[in-house]
Amino acid sequence: MTTTHIRPTRLLADGQTHHPSVVAEAKARANSVQLRVADAITSFAGSMRFVYVHVALFALWMLFFEKSPWPTLTLVVSLEAIFLSTFVMIGQNRQAAFQQVKADHDFSSTEKELDDNTTMTKQIAELTKRIEQLTNEIHLEVVVNKKK
Numbered sequence: 001m002t003t004t005h006i007r008p009t010r011l012l013a014d015g016q017t018h019h020p021s022v023v024a025e026a027k028a029r030a031n032s033v034q035l036r037v038a039d040a041i042t043s044f045a046g047s048m049r050f051v052y053v054h055v056a057l058f059a060l061w062m063l064f065f066e067k068s069p070w071p072t073l074t075l076v077v078s079l080e081a082i083f084l085s086t087f088v089m090i091g092q093n094r095q096a097a098f099q100q101v102k103a104d105h106d107f108s109s110t111e112k113e114l115d116d117n118t119t120m121t122k123q124i125a126e127l128t129k130r131i132e133q134l135t136n137e138i139h140l141e142v143v144v145n146k147k148k
Contacts, residue, residue, distance in 0.1 A: 021102040025094075035094070042091050045084055 018026075029035040044050055061073050 019102060019105070021098065021105045025098045025101065029094075038087060038090050038094075042087050045087060 029039060058073065058077075062068075062070055066072055
């Protein structure tokens with residue numbers, strides 16, 4: 001599941017358990033007006049509703065508002081493409097930053113688990129040696145007691 005297509009408020013309210021960096025990113029996005037606006041625009045621009053609205057608007061424009069070769073429509077579409085590509089880059093930058101935070105968190109967690117496992121392995125080895133020593137001591141005591 002990618003978080004770029006889910007609005008942060010929905011993600012925080014869905015009741016599911018999410019990765020800590022996903023929750024942190026969603027809270028940051030929910031607290032920023034600019035990021036909420038960017039999320040809403042990219043969410044709409046990445047939908048089929050966007051396509052349908054544009055097909056209808058362009059058809060109406062070409063049929064009723066302007067005659068061929070549609071110079072104003074060309075200008076509007078060019079400006080829209082510039083803004084949409086900017087929103088795509090904003091989304092990609094935020095997604096890259098999120099992935100970096102998640103990777104850092106995962107690395108830290110993995111390192112901690114490795115340290116914990118190493119400590120437990122050492123403790124198990126020490127306990128095994130101690131059990132061996134006690135077993136040998138008991139065995140020697142049994143042998144000594146049998147000789148008496």
